[in-house]
Amino acid sequence: MRTRSPRRHLVAVLVLALVAIGCGRGTDGSDSGEGPGPQAGLADAPGFDLAAGTIRVALLTPLSGPVQVIGEPLLAGFRAHMAGINAKGGIAGRFQVEVVAEDNQYDVPTSLQLYQKVKDGVTVLALVGTPHVNAVLPQLKADGVVALAGSLDANWIKEINLVPYGGPYQIQFLNGANWYLNDAGGRGKRICAMAIEGPYGDAGVAGLEAAAVAESFTIEQTVRFRATDTEFTAQVGQLADARCDAVFLTGLPSTTGPILGTGAKLEFTPLWLGQSPTWSTAFTKSPELLPLFEKSFVLLTDGPEWGDESEPGMRQMLADLRQFEPDQEPDIYFQAGYLEAMAMVALLEKAVSLEDLSRAGILEAQRTLGRVSFGGLAGEWTYGPPEQRNPSRVTTVFRPNAAKPGGLEAVKKNLSAPSAQAFEFGP
C-alpha cells in the first residue's frame, strides 16, 4: 500500500462527508419549514416558486427491491396524471407541477433520510407503504407537512397530516362479503380467511370480522402465512379440512399464485376473494395459472374496468397514458399512482384557491377540501377535520378474464354495502 498521511485521510473523510451529503443549512426556504404566514395573495413557499410558476412535489416509492413491481407502475401513473395536468396549463391553469421521484428501497431509514432530503424543497409529498407512512408521520406532524398516504390502511383516515385515497382494506372485504352472500350464492356457505402477516393481513381480517357481525355469518377458519413462505400445503390443507367454500385472501402477487396452485393440487377449489395487492396482470400471461384464476378468483379493488370509458376518470387516465406512457400495459398499480396524483392535484388546487401554498396553507386546504371525486376511478373521499373525514366506501368486484385489457372484468361495479357504509374507523 502507498503510504499516505493519516491526517489527510481524516480530512478527506470529513470533507467527503460534508460535501457529498448536503449543502449548507438554510438554502432552500426556511429551516422550520413554516411559510411566510397568512397574507393576501400567493407568495413563495417551500416547493412553490411564484415567479417561475412551478410547484414541486415528491413521491417516495419503492423503485427497487421486492415490491418494485408495485412502485414502478405507481410512479408511472403518478407522472402521467401530472403530465396531463401540466399539458392543460397546470394547477388552476397557472402552475406547472415538477415531480421528484425517490427510491425508498422499501427501507425505513432510507425513507426517513429521503424525507429530510426533499422536505424543504417540496410543497407536498406522496408516500407509499404502511411502515414508511408510519415512520414518517411523526416528522410530518412536527414539521407541519402534509403527505399523501399510498396505502390502504385505515389508521390514516383521522390524521390531518395525511391525505389517503381509495377504499381501505376493511371496506374491500366488507363489500366483498356482501357481494358473495347476496350475488354469488354465498348465504349459508362456509367462509374463511387467509391472511399475510403484517398490517394488510390484519386489516383485511378486521374487515371480514366486521362483515361477519353485520351479515350474521361466522368465519370458520383463519390461517396465516408470511410473505417469504414458499410452501402452503399446511395452511391451505387446513382450509380444505374446514371445507371452506370461500376464502378471503390478503397477500402479495408472489404468494397468490402458489396459494391457488396449492389449492388446485389438493383439489380444493373454493372461491378465492383477494384484496388489491394480491393481483398482478402477469397472471394472465401464465398458461398454468390463468384457467385457475378465471375459474376461482375474484379481485376486490377500486375503480371501473380498465377501458370503461363511461367513467370520466378512466377516460382521462387512458388519454394521459396514450400520450405520456404509451408503453405502459394495463396495471392496477399504475391506476393507484394516477389516483394518488389526482388527490394531490385536488389538494393543491384548493390551496391555490385559498392563495396559500405554505405549510399552514396546505394544512388548511386539506381541512377545507371536502368531497373529492375521482371521476369514477375510485370512490369519493371526504377530507377535512378528523371528525368529518370519510373514506371511500366503494369497491368493485372483478373476475380475471384474459380477453379484457389488464385481464380483469368488472362483475359488480362500485358496490357499497350497508355494512361498508356503516363501518366506523379509528378512535
Add this chain to the structure above:
Amino acid sequence: MNAPAVGRNRAVAVALVIAYVALPLAVGDFGLSVLIFAGIFAIGAIGLDLLVGHAGQISLGHAFFMGVGAYVGLNLGAEAGLAMPVWLAAAVVAGGGLGAVVGLCSLRLRGAYLAIITVGVVFVGLYVWNNVPAITGGAAGAGGDAPASLGPLDFNRLDVAGQAYSREQSWFWLVWGLVAATAAVAANLVRSRTGRAWQAVQEHELAASAIGIDVSRAKVSAFAVAGALGAVAGSVYFGYVQYAGPDEWSLFLSVQFVAIVLVGGSGRLAGPVLGAIVLGGTPRLVEQLSVHLPIDGLGLTVANLNRLLFGLLVVCFVAFAPGGLAGTWERAKGGRRALRRPAGEGEEQA
C-alpha cells in the same frame, strides 16, 4: 508511543471535536439524518465488532438485539415516560441479558453452526414482534415519543441560550455523543482483562484455556456486550424515529451490521464508525451522482443503477482493501499494529 504519533492523535482528536460541534451548524437536515442513522448503526456495530473482531465469534443475530432495544424504548420510554438514562440503561440490561443467553450457545457451537443459530434468533424475534402486540403493537407496529432529556437538555426540543435547534441538529449531537461514549467504553473493555481474554480466545482458544483463561466466560461476556450495545442502538433508533415496525429487525438488517464491521475493518476501534458512515452515506452519494450519468435508453432505471453501483463499490472496495477502511489506515500508518492478523483467522475458520 512516539512523539509524532501522540501529536497526530491529538490533532485527530481536536479535529473530531470541532467536527462534532460544527457539523450540525453547517450541514442541512438531510445530511444530518444520514449521519444520525450512521451514528446509530455505529453504536451497534461497535458492539458487534467487539464480538466478531476481538473475541473472534460470529453473529448474524444483531438485528434481534436492535429490536429488543427498540421495544424497550417504546415501552419504558414512550409508554411509561421514563427518562432517557433509564431506558438506555434498561436497554443495556435487556440486550446484555439476552446476549448472554445467546452466548451460551456459543459454548457448544462454532463457525457456520453458531452463525445459523444466530439467524434463528432473528426469526424467533420476528415471531415475537409480530405475535405479541402487548409489547410491540403487533404487525402494525407502534409509535411514540420517548423522553430524550439529559439534565437540562431536551434533545427533542433543544433550546440553548435562546437558540432553538432543529430535531436533526439536536439528535446528531446526542447520537454522536453516545457514539463517543460507546467507543470509549469499548476501548476500555479491549484494554481490560476481559478484552485480553477475548483476544486470547480469538487467537487460540485451546491455548487460552490452557493458560487459565475462562473461555466460557469470555465468550458469554462478548455476546452480552454485543447484545447490550445492539439494544442501545435500537433504543436510540426508536427515540429518533418514534416508530418501530416488527419486520424491520430482519436478517437483512443483521447483514448490514456485518457489512459495516467488515467494510470498516474489524478488530480496530475506528472501523465500525467509519464503516457506518461509508455504508450509510454511499447510497445517498450514489443517488446524487447517478442522475448525471447518461443511461436513458439502456433500459436501466435510476433506482436499479444505484443498487448496481453500490454493489460494485462494495466488491471493489473489499477486493482492494480487504482489511477495511481502518485496516487501510493502519497499513498507511505502518508500525506494529499493521502486522496484526485480521479477524477470522486462527483456529476458528468461520
Add this chain to the structure above:
Amino acid sequence: MTKLVQLVVAGIAIGSLYGLVALGFVVIYRASHVFNFAHGSFLLLGCYLTYCFHQQLGIPFFAALGLAALAAAAAGLIVERVALRRMVGQSVFAVLMITIGLAVVIDALVVWGWGAERLSLGDPWGLTTFRLGGDGGVRVAALDIARLVAAGGVLAAYQLFCRFSTLGIAMRATASDQEAAVASGIDVRRVFAVCWAIAAATATVAGVLLASGARGIDPTLSAVALAAFPALVLGGVDSPAGAIVGGIVLGVVEVLAAGYLPGWLPGRLGDNVHTVVPYVVLLAVLLVRPSGMFGDRERARL
C-alpha cells in the same frame, strides 16, 4: 392419517428443494470455508437464464436447463476468478463481504436484463398432480416428485464425481486438509473454481424447481437461500449428503409445524410459528451433536 401423510409428502418435496440449495453452499464451503452469500443470486441468475433459453429462444426445456446450468457455471468461474482469486489468504470475513456485494450486483443485473415483473418459466410440470390411493388419498404434484428426484440425482452425481474423477478427488483432498493438498501438488485454485462452477449449476437446478408450477419467476426468488440456512448446518456444513437429508428433515418439520401447531397454541402464538420451529429443532440437534448430523467432528489441533 391422510393429513399427516399429505403434510409429510409436501415437507419432503420442499425439503428436497432446501437440500438442493444447501448443497450448493456446502460444495463451496467444504473446500474453501467460504460462506457464499451470493448463492441465492446464482439461483436467480440460473433461473432467468433458463427462461431466456427456453421462453425467449425457444430451446426445449431440459436442453435450456442444461445450457443455463452451463452458463451459470461459467458465471461462477468468472466470479471466482475475478473477485475471489485475489482474496486467497485474506480473512474469511473479507471474502464473505465480497459475496454480499456480489449478491447485490448480480440481483441488479438480473433486474436490468429482465425487469421485475413475474415471468412464466414454461416448465413441463406445471400444476400436474397425482392422487395416490383413490378418493381422499394423498396428492402429490409432479413438481414435488421432480424436486425429490433432482435432489437425489444431483447428490448422486456429485458424490460420483467426487469419488471417481481426478478433480473430484482433488476437491475431497482440499476439503479434508488444504495445506496437505497443496503440498501434494493439487492445484487448489482450480479446485475452488470448479466448486463455484458446480455450486452455480446446482443453484440453477434449484432455482428452476423453485420457480416452476405456480410460483413463477421474479427477483424475490433469491430469498429462498435464507430458508435453506438451517438445512445447511443440520446435516453438517461439510457433508453434501447431510445437506440433502438436513433439508428434507427441516422441510418436513416446517410443514408439520404449520399444519398442527396453530391448532394447539393459544391466541396468535400459532401464527407463522413454522418459521421458528425449524431453528428450535436445529438448536436441539446441535446441542447434542454440535457438528450436525453428518458433519465432521472437530478435532482440536494444538
